[in-house]
Amino acid sequence: MHFTSEQRLDDGSIEREFTLGAIPGTLWTPTSSPAPLILLGHPGGLPTMSPRLAGRARRFAADGFAAATIELAGSGDRPRSADAEQARADLHRALAAGEPVDEIVDRLVLPLVEEAVPEWQTTLDALLSLPDISGPVGYSGGVIGIGIRLALVEPRIAAAGLFAGSFVPRAMLDEARRIKIPLHVLLQWDDEGNDRQLALDLFDAFGSQEKTLHANMGGHTGVPQFAGDDAARFFVRHLS
Amino acid sequence: MHFTSEQRLDDGSIEREFTLGAIPGTLWTPTSSPAPLILLGHPGGLPTMSPRLAGRARRFAADGFAAATIELAGSGDRPRSADAEQARADLHRALAAGEPVDEIVDRLVLPLVEEAVPEWQTTLDALLSLPDISGPVGYSGGVIGIGIRLALVEPRIAAAGLFAGSFVPRAMLDEARRIKIPLHVLLQWDDEGNDRQLALDLFDAFGSQEKTLHANMGGHTGVPQFAGDDAARFFVRHLS
Numbered sequence: 085m086h087f088t089s090e091q092r093l094d095d096g097s098i099e100r101e102f103t104l105g106a107i108p109g110t111l112w113t114p115t116s117s118p119a120p121l122i123l124l125g126h127p128g129g130l131p132t133m134s135p136r137l138a139g140r141a142r143r144f145a146a147d148g149f150a151a152a153t154i155e156l157a158g159s160g161d162r163p164r165s166a167d168a169e170q171a172r173a174d175l176h177r178a179l180a181a182g183e184p185v186d187e188i189v190d191r192l193v194l195p196l197v198e199e200a201v202p203e204w205q206t207t208l209d210a211l212l213s214l215p216d217i218s219g220p221v222g223y224s225g226g227v228i229g230i231g232i233r234l235a236l237v238e239p240r241i242a243a244a245g246l247f248a249g250s251f252v253p254r255a256m257l258d259e260a261r262r263i264k265i266p267l268h269v270l271l272q273w274d275d276e277g278n279d280r281q282l283a284l285d286l287f288d289a290f291g292s293q294e295k296t297l298h299a300n301m302g303g304h305t306g307v308p309q310f311a312g313d314d315a316a317r318f319f320v321r322h323l324s
Numbered sequence: 325m326h327f328t329s330e331q332r333l334d335d336g337s338i339e340r341e342f343t344l345g346a347i348p349g350t351l352w353t354p355t356s357s358p359a360p361l362i363l364l365g366h367p368g369g370l371p372t373m374s375p376r377l378a379g380r381a382r383r384f385a386a387d388g389f390a391a392a393t394i395e396l397a398g399s400g401d402r403p404r405s406a407d408a409e410q411a412r413a414d415l416h417r418a419l420a421a422g423e424p425v426d427e428i429v430d431r432l433v434l435p436l437v438e439e440a441v442p443e444w445q446t447t448l449d450a451l452l453s454l455p456d457i458s459g460p461v462g463y464s465g466g467v468i469g470i471g472i473r474l475a476l477v478e479p480r481i482a483a484a485g486l487f488a489g490s491f492v493p494r495a496m497l498d499e500a501r502r503i504k505i506p507l508h509v510l511l512q513w514d515d516e517g518n519d520r521q522l523a524l525d526l527f528d529a530f531g532s533q534e535k536t537l538h539a540n541m542g543g544h545t546g547v548p549q550f551a552g553d554d555a556a557r558f559f560v561r562h563l564s
Contacts, residue, residue, distance in 0.1 A: 273527075273528070273535075273537070284524070287513075287539070288513070293541065294541065294548075295513075295540075295541060296538065296539065296540050296541075296548075296551070297513070297537065297538070297539035297540075298536065298537070298538055299527070299536065299537035299539075300535075300536050300537075301533065301534065301535055301536075308534075308536075310557070310558075310561060311536070313557075314554060317550070317553075318550075321550060
């Protein structure tokens with residue numbers, strides 16, 4: 085892990101960009117140290133997603149959490165995958181035409197999950213070796229499949245906040261059934277790009293004894309501020 | 325409104341039993357005065373429900389809210405209605421036999437709503453004339469129809485927290501569509517006595533621009549403490 089920039093933010097927390105091999109990422113650490121860590125998942129494209137991710141990191145820093153994110157394979161400044169680009173184009177075309185997307189979602193998401201989850205785990209190894217980061221670890225991000233797989237296979241992740249706003253391969257419902265850690269699931273009820281029934285089926289499938297669904301209005305990007313506060317309190321309950 | 329008993333609780337708040345005409349009720353006031361008011365709905369039977377209602381009142385008092393409840397017509401120490409008793413017995417029999425209940429729910433709930441809503445409004449008149457109670461007013465209780473009707477017709481109610489754990493006449497979905505005040509809806513996901521799909525349809529129907537659904541595990545009476553805290557914060561946002 086190689087830090088390439090460092091700046092102190094107005095709330096006293098520190099934002100550091102890093103590379104881990106070929107993977108770019110960002111780490112935010114609060115004023116208190118060592119801090120429990122929340123991994124911030126996102127749909128890919130750090131240069132575009134950065135302001136929203138920094139906002140989420142700042143919200144978590146207020147409760148004493150560090151936060152970190154990495155670029156998704158094939159997104160942002162990372163080399164493109166021809167198969168993934170083709171699948172993305174097919175998905176947009178199928179959605180516009182109102183055609184079924186299950187096969188395309190499998191073709192897009194399953195390889196991404198296979199690639200991204202080990203990268204997150206390597207990142208976690210590196211982050212937990214830093215003196216200002218401690219366990220336990222939370223994951224906060226889209227349900228795009230990566231969150232499901234990480235919550236299932238990575239024992240250092242103690243709690244996950246999942247945003248039910250992405251396409252999930254139906255084959256992953258079975259993985260969802262085997263998850264046991266506490267889950268906090270956000271659903272934008274009238275999300276124009278989300279299949280509400282699939283999100284409800286997924287919530288129903290999760291095997292966790294503590295799972296909470298928070299559904300709000302406001303469209304895909306309109307998560308109300310109080311919903312972010314609720315998610316932060318979920319992590320305070322489970323990671324503090 | 326005639327107060328029949330008064331006691332100071334260990335948190336400093338005051339619990340007073342009252343009668344309003346033939347209707348018994350309870351008022352809890354916090355140490356700060358005048359306090360915004362939350363009406364506590366319940367499925368009937370104050371003598372049995374009192375401990376749970378007092379617990380909810382105590383939680384709200386911690387945020388500076390007064391709380392009040394009245395006995396439901398035909399329940400507790402109030403005269404029974406032969407029609408309602410018959411409908412209740414029919415409902416239990418139909419549920420045990422796995423038969424459809426829509427017609428029975430209509431026969432049980434619609435007359436209750438017609439009777440209870442004006443009683444709540446008269447109670448509200450009396451409570452708001454007390455020096456230690458101020459507006460705005462919230463309603464917190466079951467979705468048994470009374471909450472829907474009150475949220476729709478009583479302009480002094482500024483926000484409602486509804487527990488989606490009761491039978492709702494399908495005809496009231498249309499009333500739900502016309503509600504405009506902020507709503508916080510609690511759903512126990514695996515509630516043994518609740519139709520989950522109807523609860524989701526009802527949430528979808530509500531016309532409010534701000535509506536939030538919180539679904540948790542734990543069965544009908546197993547609402548987690550953090551869900552109560554979330555509901556309290558909803559009222560702090562809208563009534564404080």
